[in-house]
Amino acid sequence: SAVISQKPSRDICQRGTSLTIQCQVDSQVTMMFWYRQQPGQSLTLIATANQGSEATYESGFVIDKFPISRPNLTFSTLTVSNMSPEDSSIYLCSVDIPGGDTQYFGPGTRLTVL
Amino acid sequence: DQQVKQNSPSLSVQEGRISILNCDYTNSMFDYFLWYKKYPAEGPTFLISISSIKDKNEDGRFTVFLNKSAKHLSLHIVPSQPGDSAVYFCAASDAGGTSYGKLTFGQGTILTVHP
Numbered sequence: 001s002a003v004i005s006q007k008p009s010r011d012i013c014q015r016g017t018s019l020t021i022q023c024q025v026d027s028q029v030t031m032m033f034w035y036r037q038q039p040g041q042s043l044t045l046i047a048t049a050n051q052g053s054e055a056t057y058e059s060g061f062v063i064d065k066f067p068i069s070r071p072n073l074t075f076s077t078l079t080v081s082n083m084s085p086e087d088s089s090i091y092l093c094s095v096d097i098p099g100g101d102t103q104y105f106g107p108g109t110r111l112t113v114l
Numbered sequence: 115d116q117q118v119k120q121n122s123p124s125l126s127v128q129e130g131r132i133s134i135l136n137c138d139y140t141n142s143m144f145d146y147f148l149w150y151k152k153y154p155a156e157g158p159t160f161l162i163s164i165s166s167i168k169d170k171n172e173d174g175r176f177t178v179f180l181n182k183s184a185k186h187l188s189l190h191i192v193p194s195q196p197g198d199s200a201v202y203f204c205a206a207s208d209a210g211g212t213s214y215g216k217l218t219f220g221q222g223t224i225l226t227v228h229p
Contacts, residue, residue, distance in 0.1 A: 004157075031215065043158070043203065043219040058216070092157055096215070102148060103217055105157035 002027055002095050004106035012112045013083055020079045021109045023093035028073035031096035033103070034066070038089045049076040049093075083113045117141045118206050120220035127227050133191040135223050137204030140185065144206040148217070149178060149189045152201045161202075162189070194227045201225075 003026040013019050023032065032049040046066055047055040055068035070076045080087050090108045097104065119138045127133045137147075145166040150158035164171040164178045164187065171178050177190045191198055201222045209215030 033216070042221045043205075043217075045216050045218075048216070094157075094217075102160035102163060104160070105150075107157045108155075110155070 001100070002029065002097055002104040004093060004095060004104060006091075006093060006106040006109050008109060009107065010110040010112075012114065014114055015084055017083055018079055018081045019083065019111060020077050021091050021093075021111075023076045023078070023106055025074045025095050027097075029095040029097060030073070032070060032076045033094045033096075034068060034076070034078045035092045035094060035105075036089045037092065037108075043092065046078070046091075049078075080111065083111075085113045087111065088113045115140075116221075117144075118204055118218050118220040120202075120204055120223050122223050123221070124224040124226070127194045127225065129196055129227055129229050130193045133189075133194045133198065133225055133227065135189040135191075135202050135204075135225065137187045137189075137220050138185060139187075139206055141206070141208065141218070142185070143208040144218075146207040146209070147178070147180060147187050148205045148207070149176075150203045150205060151198075152203060152222070158203060191225075194225075196227045196229050199225055199227050 005024045007022045034046040035043045037043045045058050046061045047057040049068050049070040051070045067079045092108045094103050094105045148163040149161040152158045162173050162176045162178050164180050180187045203222045204220040205217040
């Protein structure tokens with residue numbers, strides 16, 4: 001299993017600003033992911049955070065809007081840039097454990113943009 | 115294009131009875147399916163999974179059934195308990211089994227179990 005923490009747990013931000021969300025895992029993992037859950041919607045994958053190389057973004061998500069860092073095998077950050085109210089969502093990181101029985105999710109960061 | 119669909123937004127069940135949550139998918143490349151439970155202000159918690167080579171997997175009160183020909187899976191909870199009240203998400207992966215990779219989620223079903 002894996003224990004995942006995220007900071008901050010929630011934030012209220014002004015339009016046009018940026019917020020960086022941190023994800024820390026208690027063990028080394030190869031695969032880390034960032035998801036978004038918009039209000040009343042399902043979870044959607046933003047990108048795969050690759051250690052030592054650029055993140056792999058899903059269709060509809062771009063690096064300029066959602067820059068991701070992955071400096072080592074236990075940590076990643078997601079930045080939501082130039083925020084608008086449409087960015088109000090829960091942002092979740094997740095990890096795959098090799099040979100594990102599931103993909104584990106962090107507690108999420110609830111972002112509200114005014 | 116919603117590749118994983120949960121057509122029932124909500125389900126209400128009496129305590130002790132069976133809860134059946136349904137999920138349909140369209141992508142025949144999906145080879146692993148997972149069910150997650152989510153409480154407000156928390157991340158999704160894994161419940162049970164099933165490989166496409168199986169048609170049933172059981173874990174305690176939870177059983178998942180997979181019908182590949184119909185591209186349909188269901189989660190059975192027996193007996194249902196008030197603590198089971200949460201949002202349930204069906205998710206699918208086409209990563210081939212060595213890891214889960216990208217998960218494609220359904221919209222979720224809100225389960226309410228009444229005492």
